[in-house]
Each structure stands twice: as C-alpha cells, then as structure tokens.
Amino acid sequence: MQCCKTVRAAEPSDLDEVFGIEVESFDEPYPRWYFDLLYGLSGGEYFLVSESADGRITGYIVGIPLSGNVCHIASMAVSRECRRKKVGTVLLQSFMELCSSNGYSSFVLEVNTYNYPAQSLYISNMFRPMMFVPNYYGQGKHALVMALVGEQPCCLQPSD
Numbered sequence: 001m002q003c004c005k006t007v008r009a010a011e012p013s014d015l016d017e018v019f020g021i022e023v024e025s026f027d028e029p030y031p032r033w034y035f036d037l038l039y040g041l042s043g044g045e046y047f048l049v050s051e052s053a054d055g056r057i058t059g060y061i062v063g064i065p066l067s068g069n070v071c072h073i074a075s076m077a078v079s080r081e082c083r084r085k086k087v088g089t090v091l092l093q094s095f096m097e098l099c100s101s102n103g104y105s106s107f108v109l110e111v112n113t114y115n116y117p118a119q120s121l122y123i124s125n126m127f128r129p130m131m132f133v134p135n136y137y138g139q140g141k142h143a144l145v146m147a148l149v150g151e152q153p154c155c156l157q158p159s160d
Contacts (some may be wrong), residue, residue: 002053003082007094010047010060015039016055018049025077028138038062038074046071048095050078059092060080063099063107069150070098071099073109076118088121096125096148105150110136110143122146 010018013033023028039047041064050059059078063071073095078087096107110133111118127146136143 003058003079003085004087004090005051005053006049007090008051009044009099010039010049010062011044012039013074014049014057018060021057021060021079022075024080028141030075035062038064042074046095046098048091048098050082050091052082057089059091061095063095065099065102065104066108068106069104070106070108071104072105076109083117086116089100089125092121092125100150107148108145109147110145112137113142113144119121119144121147 015032019029019032019035022035039062042062046065047059047062049057052058055078059076059082060075061073063073065071076088076091078091099107107127109122109127110158111122113132123146125148127148129144130147131145133143133145135141
C-alpha cells in the first residue's frame with residue numbers, strides 16, 4: 001500500500017478516521033470531541049492528514065498557532081500499517097512548511113518520555129529536548145517538551 005500519496009488539509013468528515021488512528025496509537029487516546037475542538041482551534045488550516053492511494057487517512061498532525069512566531073504541535077499519529085514508511089516525516093515537514101509560509105518559525109510539542117520512535121522523528125527534524133514534565137500524561141507518565149526554534153543567531157560575526 002502506498003501510505004502517503006498526498007498530504008492535505010483535514011476536513012470535518014476526516015475526523016472519525018483521525019480518531020481511529022488516535023485510538024490505535026495511544027494507550028490513553030484523546031476523546032473524539034477533542035478532535036472537533038482542535039479542528040476549530042486550528043481554524044482547519046493547521047490540521048493536516050496524509051492520504052493513501054486508495055483514499056484512506058493514514059496519519060494526521062494538528063497544531064495551534066500561538067503568540068509571536070510559535071506554533072504548538074498538539075497531536076500527531078500515523079496508522080499502525082504505515083509506521084516507519086516516512087509518513088510521519090512527510091506530515092511533520094508539510095506542517096512546518098505550512099506554518100513557515102504563514103510566518104511561524106518556532107515549534108513546540110510534548111512527547112511521552114517512552115515514545116522513542118516519536119522522539120527520534122523530532123530529533124531528526126532538528127527538534128531539541130527542552131524540559132521534562134513529570135506526570136504530564138497522568139501519574140507516572142512523563143512528557144518531554146521539545147522545540148525547534150527558528151531565527152536563531154547562527155553565525156555571529158566578530159566585530160572589527
């Protein structure tokens with residue numbers, strides 16, 4: 001199966017399939033109504049889905065623009081059969097390109113400290129660990145806050 005033929009803006013009719021991916025991806029998934037909320041908060045614009053060649057939703061990413069030039073990645077997941085096939089990378093990069101085209105250059109997210117595949121994906125896309133948050137996902141379930149900060153002064157020139 002071609003897991004990611006296209007990445008496109010999500011539509012309200014996609015949210016049931018998105019929720020199905022959420023349920024198969026996480027031990028304690030967000031409730032279905034939360035995706036309606038995220039869709040509304042993102043204005044629909046910052047909610048992307050990957051679609052297979054046969055039209056099935058194979059992954060999603062949703063973010064909320066914050067003040068300044070920061071966008072918070074609220075949730076992301078890929079269907080079980082399409083993991084490790086670059087779908088997550090394509091979704092993340094498509095999302096960051098969309099945000100960048102709208103003036104956002106910094107990104108922040110939380111990831112479970114035991115979700116090593118997700119951490120690896122973010123690190124390979126230049127995200128860096130910033131902070132540890134104990135019990136973020138419930139008792140004994142900790143989060144790592146990761147960020148990609150744009151417009152950093154990378155090459156300071158010595159003064160004459």
